[in-house]
Amino acid sequence: MKKKQFAVIGLGRFGHSMAETLIQSGCEVIAIDTDEEKIQAISDLATYAVQVDATDEKAVRTIGLQNVDTAVVSIGEDIEASILIVMTLKELGVKEIVAKAVTPIHGKILRNLGVSRVVFPEREVAVRLANSLAQPAIIDYMDLSAGYSVMEIPAPLGTVGSKVRDSRIRERYDVNLIAIRRKIPIITDAGETDFKEDLKINPDPDEEIAVGDILVVLGSRESLASMRPA
Amino acid sequence: MARPARAGGSPGGNVQDLVEMGEFYFLNQKYAEAAKVLQKALSLDPRCVKAYYTLGVIHESKNEPDRAREMYEKALSIQPDFKPARDHLDRLVGM
Numbered sequence: 001m002k003k004k005q006f007a008v009i010g011l012g013r014f015g016h017s018m019a020e021t022l023i024q025s026g027c028e029v030i031a032i033d034t035d036e037e038k039i040q041a042i043s044d045l046a047t048y049a050v051q052v053d054a055t056d057e058k059a060v061r062t063i064g065l066q067n068v069d070t071a072v073v074s075i076g077e078d079i080e081a082s083i084l085i086v087m088t089l090k091e092l093g094v095k096e097i098v099a100k101a102v103t104p105i106h107g108k109i110l111r112n113l114g115v116s117r118v119v120f121p122e123r124e125v126a127v128r129l130a131n132s133l134a135q136p137a138i139i140d141y142m143d144l145s146a147g148y149s150v151m152e153i154p155a156p157l158g159t160v161g162s163k164v165r166d167s168r169i170r171e172r173y174d175v176n177l178i179a180i181r182r183k184i185p186i187i188t189d190a191g192e193t194d195f196k197e198d199l200k201i202n203p204d205p206d207e208e209i210a211v212g213d214i215l216v217v218l219g220s221r222e223s224l225a226s227m228r229p230a
Numbered sequence: 231m232a233r234p235a236r237a238g239g240s241p242g243g244n245v246q247d248l249v250e251m252g253e254f255y256f257l258n259q260k261y262a263e264a265a266k267v268l269q270k271a272l273s274l275d276p277r278c279v280k281a282y283y284t285l286g287v288i289h290e291s292k293n294e295p296d297r298a299r300e301m302y303e304k305a306l307s308i309q310p311d312f313k314p315a316r317d318h319l320d321r322l323v324g325m
Contacts, residue, residue, distance in 0.1 A: 139293075154293040183291045185256050185258075185259060185287075185291065186257075187257065190314075192283070192314045193253050193283070193284045193287050194287060194314065195287065211292055212261075212292045212293055214293065
């Protein structure tokens with residue numbers, strides 16, 4: 001299967017992490033920035049790392065940006081540059097553009113320019129962090145739509161030691177168990193104790209819920225709020 | 231898996247045996263027993279880095295991040311270059 005091709009434009013903390021994760025996921029990544037140091041920092045990883053001004057249509061056409069499946073514009077602070085790059089990408093005919101926004105107006109302009117997805121990283125991180133601070137037992141929380149969310153939570157009191165079918169999670173909390181994250185103790189090659197994480201998606205009804213298990217559950221926010229960890 | 235030999239003669243030997251026993255219990259997911267022998271090891275040698283570290287891993291396995299962090303910090307206060315504890319601590323604080 002052909003590898004999915006991405007361009008990541010702007011290699012600040014957000015862009016660098018984005019490029020690194022895409023590369024680790026097996027995607028081809030063209031990394032672009034005007035800053036030589038940022039290019040150097042990703043050059044060993046990226047398929048192609050190039051120092052260029054992405055608002056320069058001629059220059060970006062030369063590096064084949066029009067052929068990528070998705071372009072991620074991760075320039076937030078310089079709103080003018082972000083808008084110009086998105087316009088250039090649209091003119092090049094890039095099919096999918098994801099762009100980072102820093103203010104609601106910036107986001108609105110990007111949306112009006114036809115960006116497929118606008119992300120507000122700071123706002124999204126703040127919401128998730130606030131959720132985890134307000135309810136420390138919750139390990140992770142992701143809103144879906146129409147009042148539904150996915151939550152990761154340590155196995156609630158009374159479920160540890162019982163089989164999934166006997167835990168009656170659905171009846172008790174009106175949520176669906178979609179996966180169990182389990183830490184498996186190991187000894188590393190260096191001889192130290194450690195654990196590896198195992199994700200059991202759609203767990204078997206006979207699977208026993210163990211100490212330290214993290215349940216990944218899907219449900220309405222009200223139902224999820226009713227769950228209390230052990 | 232064979233259970234490690236019981237405590238030997240010298241105090242140092244005792245501590246090491248207790249740490250190994252703690253690791254053995256941990257590998258068998260007997261976290262309470264593991265914590266008990268590791269605490270005993272620390273009562274004999276309060277500077278036992280491996281005991282603190284393994285207690286940290288146990289707490290992390292049980293989803294007790296605050297207690298895990300405390301153990302990793304203690305291990306690092308004794309041996310600042312102990313990489314496994316540094317790696318776990320960095321991950322816990324989101325670095």
